[in-house]
Amino acid sequence: MDEAEIRARIEYLRMEHRDLDAAIDALRLVPMPDMIQLQRFKKRKLRLKDEISLLEDQLVPDIIA
Incomplete structure (x- = not known):
């Protein structure tokens, strides 16, 4: 994956x-929210954050001191 592809993937994941x-937020406003769905959304959000971090690390060159 080249830098442009990585940046595009990061932008897609952020969206x-x-x-x-x-x-x-919308699910929390419902009087009786589906807690299982809420947990799935939160877990997916964490996975996205992890993937974004990994991709961002690929864009930053390693600096050896």
Whole structure:
């Protein structure tokens, strides 16, 4: 994966992360939220964050002191 592909993937994942944020907020507003769905959304959000971090690390060159 080249740098442009990595950056595009990061942007896509960030958008999905924001969408999950909105879905989680909306689900919390429901009087009897589906707690299983809420947990799934939160876990997916964490996986997205981890993947974003891994991709960002690929963009930063290793600096050997």
